[in-house]
Amino acid sequence: MATTLIDGKIRVRMYRVGFGDCFLLSLPKPGKGHWQILVDCGVHSAGDVGTIAKAVENLRDETGSRLDVIIATHAHQDHVAGFARCATDFAKMSVGEVWLPFTEDPADTQAVALRKKQLALMEALALHLAATGDTGEKALAAKAMIENARDNGTALRLLKTGLPGARVRYLSAGLDMEGPAGIEGLKVSIKGPPRDQAFLARMDPPKSDRYLAAGADGAIGAQNGVRPFPAGLPREAMPAMLRLSPEEEAALRKQSEDLSMIAFSIDQALNNSSIVALMNFGHEVLLFPGDAQYGNWASWLDDPNAVELLSQVTFFKVAHHGSHNATPRRVIEGLTQGGAVGMVSTQVKPWKSIPRIPLMEALDARTDHRWVRSDALIIAGAPDAPNVPQGPLAPGFAAGPFWYDYSPVG
C-alpha cells in the first residue's frame, strides 16, 4: 500500500499497541515526500492487544520501508519488543540512524556494569518472586515490572548491530544536533538521560541483599545466606525478656525477605535512562520524553532555560503512559495554555494506577481539550479507557483503525 501522508505536512501517528509506545513522526521534505522518525516500537506482554505486527506493517507502507531515524528511548519491553517480534520486517527496511541512550553503549564500561547488575538483579528477583508465590498487589505489580525489563536482548541486538547500513549513536543530555541523519531543518536537543555521577549512582541498585548478590561482572552468586556466627540458639533457649513473640519473628522474617522495593527502584532507574528529545521543525516544537521519570526530568527542568523551552512546545508525548511520577506538575504548568497538543499512549492494564486521572485532567485543561489517549480507540478484546469524554476529535486529530494521527492545523 502506498503512503497516506500529505506532501508538505507534518504528521505524528500514535499506534494503539496496548501498554507500550510506537510513534511515527513524519517530517515533510521540501517538495515531495517525508523524512521518517520512528520513536519506540514495543508493548508489554501483560498489556498486549495484538496489533503490533499490524502497526509495523502499516508503518512500512507509510514510509516506503525507509526510516531515517529510529529512536529507542530505553530498554524496556513496552518500548522495544516490536523490534524483536518484527525483526525480519525491520531488517528489510532501510534505516539511517539508530539512537539509543548512553546507558546501552557497549563501549561505556560504567554503563555496561550498571546494566548488567540491574538485569542480574531483575532475573534473581523474578526467581525469588516466583518462589514466594506472593499474589499481593505489590508483588503482582513488581512481577509485571520485572517482565518489562527482561528478555529485551533480541530487540537491542537488532537495534545495535542488526540493521545493515544504520549508524548507531548513543546519546546523553546536552547534545544538540542540526539536521541529523540528513533531515534538513530539524534541530534536536537531547535533554536526557543525564550523564553525571549522581545520576549513575541512582541507577545503581541496592546491593548485596539476601539471595541477590550480583558480582561486578553481573553474574549472580548462588543464594548466599550468610551465617554471621557459628552458634545460634532457638527461641526456647532464650529468657522471656529477650525473645520476640512468634508473630513478631514472622513479621520480621517477611520484612527481611520483601525485595519488591528493589524491583520498583530498578524500574525507575531504567525509565530514567530514557532519551528525552526536543525537536524543532518549522513552527513545531515536539517533545518526546520516553518514560522519563522524576530524576531524569529534574536534571534539566532546573535549567533556567527550561521554562522558556517548555513554553514553546507545541506537541507533547506524555511520558511513561501517563503515570503519576512521570510528568512533574511544572511540566504541564510550563506548557503554554492552549499552545500544545498531547498524545498519551496508555491503558489500564497491567497497572490500574496508570494513567493517572488528575494528570489526564490537567492535560485536558492545559491543551484546551486538544489531546488523545490511545486506549480510546476500540479494539476487540482490549481494555477500554474508563471515563473518556466522548465527542468529536479536536482539530488536527484523526482516528484510524488502531492509530491516532495529529497534523498541525494551518
Next chain:
Amino acid sequence: MSEPKKPAPAQTIEQGDRLAMAAYRQPQTRPLQVFAFDPSLGRVLGNQAVLNLPYEELSPGPVGAKSRIAVVDYDASNGCYYPPVDLNNPSVLIGSGVPPSEADPHFHQQMVYAVVRETQRRFAYALGRPVHWRRPEGRAEDPLRGYLRVMPHAFQQANAFYDPERVALFFGYFPSEGVNTDTLPGQTIFTCLSYDIVAHETTHALVDGVRSHFSEPTSADTLAFHEAFADIVALLQHFAIKDALMETIKRTGGLIYETVLQSGVSAKGKPRITAQLTEQNPLVGLAKQFGEAMGSRRALREALGTEPNSDDILKEFEPHRRGSILVAAIFDAYFSVYVRRTRDLLRLARAAGQDLNAGDMHPDLAERLAREAVKTANHFQNICIRALDYCPPVDIQFGEFLRAIITADADIVPDDPWGYRQAIIDAFRLRGIRPGDVNSYSEEALRWRAPTHRAGVPARIEGLHFDIFRQERLTGAAFTKERRETAQLLHAFADANRAQLGLAPEAKIQVYSYHAIWRIRPDGLPEADYVVEFIQSRDEPYDPAAPAPSATFKHRGGATVIFGRDGAVRYSITKRLDSADRLERRRAFEDELGQRSALSTFLPDDRAPMNFSVIHRGC
C-alpha cells in the same frame, strides 16, 4: 552491680553481702569498649575508644532497667538468637567490657548498647530532663513496653533503620562486595559495628521520643530534618571522642575540617606503608564501611566540599541531599568556632617556630587542640539537641530550627563570647535557609517572641510541678494521678487562652507531651522551665475538588509552649491548624511526594508514613 565474690566459708551469705556493701560504693560509670569509627579502620587512628557510660544495673542482653534499652539479638534471616552478653561477668568487667572483635557477637551487643546509651545520655544532658522512647499504643503486657529494642543482627540486608511502630532499631549485616582495599570480598559487614550508624539510628529514636510528629512527612524540610539531625548528632560524636581526634589533628596541622590527611613522612608521592594508607580524614566521613558497600550516603566531606550557596535549598528535595545542607550549615559553624577558639594556640606555636604544615605537631599542642575541638563539639551537640524543645510540635522547617537554636541558646548562655550564635546564623544565611515571617537575620529578630505581641500580658498558669526529681520518685498510681491532673490543668489553660497561644478556635486540643526541664547555665545557676506540646488535628482531603468521600490525610497544627518558673508563658511556638497557607503547602507536598516515589507509579494511593527503612536504602 556485679555479684559479690563468693564469701569465705566462715561467713554467712548475709554477712558477706553486708561486707561487700560496706566496702564498695555503687560506681558512677561503666566503661565499655567500642569502635570509634568502624572495624575497617582497625586499631589505628584511635579507632578503639572507651565510653564511660552512666552506671546502671544491667541484666544479660544487655537490658538496662533505667535507660530502657534492651538488646534483643534475633536474626530473622537465620531464624535464631545469639547468646546474650553478661556485662557483669568478672572477666568482662575487668577489661572495660568485651574487647573489640568482629567475630564475637557479645562485643556487638555491647557496642550497640554503649553507643545507644551514650547518645541517650547526651540527649538527657542537653535537654535537662530524662528522655523517653516513643510509647506505642497497646502492648500493655509486653515485658519490654517502654523500652527501645535494639537488634544488632536483625537480618541479612545492607540496611539499618529505626522503626517507630515497633520502637526498635534494626541493624543488618551483609557480605561485602570487596571493591576496595578495606574489605575482603564476601567478608561480613556489620552495620551495628559502625559508630555513626548506631548513633544515627539512635538519634532517630530519640528525636521520635521528643517530637513524635516529626516522623510524619509533612514537608520537604520535615522529611530531611530527621535525617539531617541524626547525621549531625552522629558526626559531632566523632569530634567529641578525643582519642579519635588526635591522629587527624596531628596530620592536618590542627585543621580538622580538611578532607585529606597529610602524609606524615613524605608530602609528595604515594604512600608506601600501611601507617600512611589512610588519606581520607575519617572525622568528616560518615559510616565509611557501610557507605562504601551501599554507595548511597553522602558524607560530610561532600557537603563541605560544596561551596555554600542559596540555590541548593530551592532545588534539593531528596531527604539525604536536602538534609546535607543543614548538616553542612551546622558544621560550617562548628569549624568556624573551633578556628576562633584555637587561633591563639596556633599563633603561639608559630611564634615558637613550629612548622604546622609538616604534619608533625607537638603532642602538647595536639592535646590542647583536641580538647578545644571536643569541648566545642559538645557545645554544638548540646545547642542542637536543646533546640528540640524549642521547635514547634509538628511540621518542622529548617528556618524554625534556626530560630529554636538561637532562642534556646540565648536562654541558657545570654552572653556569647565566642560568637557561636553568629557563626550559626551566618552559616544558615549563606545556605539560603530563611525562617518565615522574620525580617532580618539578626539574633533579636530570630528569637522566638513572648506571646505579648498577641495579647499584652502573658497568661500565667498555676499549679505546675517543676521538680523533676520529685516526679521521678513517684511511682505507680501516684505517678499516673499526677500526670493526669497536670494534663487536665494544661488542657484547661490552653482552652482558655487559645488566642494568645495561637491555637485554632473550635478544634480539639490534645496535651501531647509535658515535661519540666532543668538546665545549668554557665554561670552556675539552675534554670527551670516547663515545656508542653499542644496538638490539634483534622482530616483534610488530598484533593479538595474531588467528590466526597475522597482520600484524606491528617493535617496537624498546634503549639509548643514554654512556661517559666513563675508559670508565665515565655514562648508559644505555633503551627496554626487554621492557616490556609499551610494547608495548601501540605497538599502540594503530598502531590510532590507521590510524584517522586517509585512505588506510586504502580501502586495507587500508597501514602505510607515516613519509612526509615526505605529512606536508608536509597530506593
